Amino acid sequence: MxxxxxxxxxxxxxxxxxxxxxxxxxxxxxxxxxxxxxxxxxxxxxxxxxxxxxxSEPAPAPKAAAMSSEAWAAQFQGNNGREATMSEYQNALATGEIIQEAQPAEGAVAQIANAARTAQRGGWQMWAPFAIPVLAFMGFISLFLPAASASASIFGNRISQKVSFFGEDAEGVGVMLLVFMLAVLALGVTSIVKNVQWAKLAAAIAGIVVGLVSLIVTISLMANMGDSSSNFGAFSVNTSVGSGTVMLSIVSILLVVASLITVLPKKAAAQHPVQ
Known part of the structure; x- marks a missing residue:
């Protein structure tokens, strides 16, 4: 057969x-x-x-090669258009997507020092986006505080009056600043919720513009008003800058600084072998 x-x-x-x-x-x-x-x-x-x-079962897909935490973070932001959250980073670490480099025991002190320096360099840029809406809210509150105060004394009788940002003499400056602060507040909250680059950039640019405008207004008000006293015999006049103007000037400076830190390019930490 x-x-x-x-x-x-x-x-x-x-x-x-x-x-x-x-x-x-x-x-x-x-x-x-x-x-x-x-x-x-x-x-x-x-x-x-x-x-x-x-x-006949298909072969498992090859596992992606592990990479450094810096390379993984850059790849994640490029693919998703936003920075990774802490939970996403920890998940990538647990699944082996990020290299876990073993450090020698004698380098522990050096590693702690390097981590502290890295946190110090990145801390400001990490918290600056959160500071923008907080400062905008404080600026919003300051507009309802007295912009200035004036008092007059006639034959021992004293009359005082507080000037508001929304008074007739303000010529709409208070309303303008109120709208500006609310816009920065909304953009700042959006940048935190969305966690995307364009929202952070928009909030930072608005913060710089509004902060500078508010600072110019407060400087002009301080220059025109100031703390002065005039005596005309039995008649005297005293003027002083109000708490709202002082608070708004401080908030404006901090708002500009926080916005500038947000838009500054981040420096990648250089990798050096532990000595």
Missing amino acids: TVREPASYTLADMADASIGAATLAELAGARDDLWPAISQHPNCYPALAEWIAQQ
């Missing part, structure tokens, strides 16, 4: 119910293109069908 070579079998031959289990096993080992037909053949025994199913 002539034994057929496995290469001579075709898909049509697999319709022959007389092909034995041994021949099917031999074919399965040599002809992976016939595995579906072999599995459906009436003489295919369970062990052979299970073996074919195991061999």
Whole structure:
């Protein structure tokens, strides 16, 4: 009896119910293109069908090579348009996407010092976006405090009056600053919620513009008002800058500083071997 070579079998031959289990096993080992037909053949025994199913399973996708934390953070921001959260970083660390470099014991002190310096360099830029809406809210509050105060004394009778940012003499400056501060507050909150670069940039630019405008207004008010006293015999006049102007001037300076820190480019920390 002539034994057929496995290469001579075709898909049509697999319709022959007389092909034995041994021949099917031999074919399965040599002809992976016939595995579906072999599995459906009436003489295919369970062990052979299970073996074919195991061999037919797709190979697992190759795992991405681990990278440094700086490279991973840059790749994440490029792919997602935002910075990674702490939970996303910890998940990447747990799944092996980020290299966990073992540090020698003698370098522990140096590593702690390097970590402290890195935190100090990145701390301002980390918290500056959160400071923008907080400072805008403080600026909003300062507009409802007295901008200045004036008092007059006539024959021992004293009259005092507080000047508001929304008074008639302010000529709408208070309303303008109020709208500006609310706009910065809204943009600042949006930048925190969205956590995307364009929102942070918009909030920072608005903070710089509004901070400078507010600072100019307060400096002008201080120059025109100041703390002065005039005596005309029994008649005296005293003027002083109000708490709202002082608070607004401080908030304006801090708002400009926080906004500038937000838009400054971040310096990547250089990697140096531990000495």
